[in-house]
Amino acid sequence: MEKIQAIRGMHDILPDRTPRWQHVESVMRRVMASYGYQEIRLPLVEKTELFKRSIGEVTDIVEKEMYTFEDRNGDSLTLRPEGTAGCLRACMEHGLLHNQVNRLWYAGPMFRHERPQKGRYRQFHQVGVEAYGIASSDIDAELILLSSRLWRELGIAHKIELQINTLGTAEERHGYRSKLVDYFRAHYGKLDEDSRRRLDSNPLRILDSKNPDMRDLIQAAPVLTDELGEESKAHFQRLKELLDQADIVYAVNPTLVRGLDYYSRTVFEWVTQELGAQGTVCAGGRYDGLIEQLGGKGSAATGFALGMERLIELLEAPEKLDAAALPHAYLIRVGEQAELKGAKLAEALRETLPNLRLVVNCGGGSFKTQFKRADKSGAVLGLILGEDEARDQLIGVKYLRSEAGQTTLSQSELIPFLQALI
The missing domain is CATH 3.40.50.800 (Anticodon-binding domain)
Incomplete structure (x- = not known):
């Protein structure tokens, strides 16, 4: 009889490795509490429509990567591919967004049917941190400060660098999108297959291409900051001032984008050179438009998500943690x-x-x-x-x-x- 093995891309975490996870989770809980963020626990399974609305029906995640099935009632359900949509759904359902400020965090497995490789799995674990009801850039700065403290307490701050950018408002981005599409159409022969596919559906994502052959073309592309109004510029300038005051080192990366319309203004990523192609450890930003897209009343929202597997790969001397649990x-x-x-x-x-x-x-x-x-x-x-x-x-x-x-x-x-x- 053939032995049953784990599904490809889904890994057991054996007892000789769980101390590393427990250590990171313990530090995580302590840091979240020190900033006043409260834990929320969410279902693994949601209605498929939630992710179609939040992630977009024409994205790779929805089209190719979600684990979707019909239950016995004929309802289409999906194993969550990310946590933000479920967190917002819970807050809307239980009335937590009306004239309130909420600082929340959650942790657990997410599921995407993509090609498994180091640092990228079909069942992977994320920690998400979300803040609702604050429109000013000081909450964006707080999220960056919180994540920076997390790296310091885990002893990996020297391995991670911060990149920031601003996406402006949806209206500002719309004008920029037209210029970007015109530019890439004029250089269509230089686009790779992925970029050609994204040209009509998601042109900003072309800026995020990891193809080295595209680098010069992307560097010469129109810059979003040229399209920003005074309010968006002031929001970004204030963020930089707050980070400077806190001695947070960062680089402004104009090609750092998000492909979905509900993102606005601040975006940031913590990246490393130590994990090969999977260099993003933590990604965050402001997504003020998502609540309305899910059927709620428009409200300010910002947050970030980090990958536990990648974080654990960066730990110094993890074998000492393993020994400490013996x-x-x-x-x-x-x-x-x-x-x-x-x-x-x-x-x-x-x-x-x-x-x-x-x-x-x-x-x-x-x-x-x-x-x-x-x-x-x-x-x-x-x-x-x-x-x-x-x-x-x-x-x-x-x-x-x-x-x-x-x-x-x-x-x-x-x-x-x-x-x-x-």
Whole structure:
């Protein structure tokens, strides 16, 4: 019989790697709380129409990449390919957007049926951060400051660079789009296949092409900032002033764009040179037009999303994180009385030392067998309880990761001894 394996592009995260994820999630929660952002938990499955409205029916994501199916009622449902649309749907449904300011974040798996490669999977994990009800550039700056603090606390700030741009308003972008289409049509023979396909449906995305053969053509293209009104220019200038004041280093990248009409003004990306082609670690910006597009009353909205897999790839010395989650001690117990009294002793230790990571041998076995299990567990100490120790209320202590000698303690001495270890 053929073995069932994981679906291509969907990966198991095994116990020897989960400490890296737990570390990032722990730092994430702490940083979000320090800025007053509250967690919202959203469904994995939404009505397909939500993503058609938010992402656009002619985009690659909707046309080719979504996991869409009919349920038993005949409704078209989709595994979420991103989190912003679901977050807005929840806020609209529960009345969280009316004359309110909300700072929210969420985390979890997203799904896209695209070609798997390093840093890009069919089930991938994102953290999204969204702020609603604030139109000024100070909230855009806050999101950048929050993400910058996250990089510092994770120890990866030196690996990531910030790029920013402004898209102006939808009206300003409309005038620019016409000039851009005229320019690229005049150079149609130099466009690659992707760019030709985007010329009518999504011409701004041509500016984001990663094809090196397109670089000179894109660099000579009309610039959006030439089409901006005074209000959009002032919004962007204020953002730069706020970032300068906070000593945030950035580069203005005029080719940094978003392909959908509901994006406006601020866009930003944190990028790295260390992950090959998948260099964007975090992407964000203002999307004031999306709420109205989903059927709500127009309101200010801005946010960002970051990829957990890519972030974890950038961690320094992640093996230290893995080791930090290993057991402090493994309790070896041989004999009927040792098993009975060992179970009680283990619970007493956990009660008194809540941070102690203690594995208790189960399933019997000789001393030799249990020592092998203790060693394989990665524990620092082996705690040895045989029939003699159980009778005399003693415990043997053997260091499993060093050459230090074995010793025997009374069980009353064990708590302060372990306290010093943890």
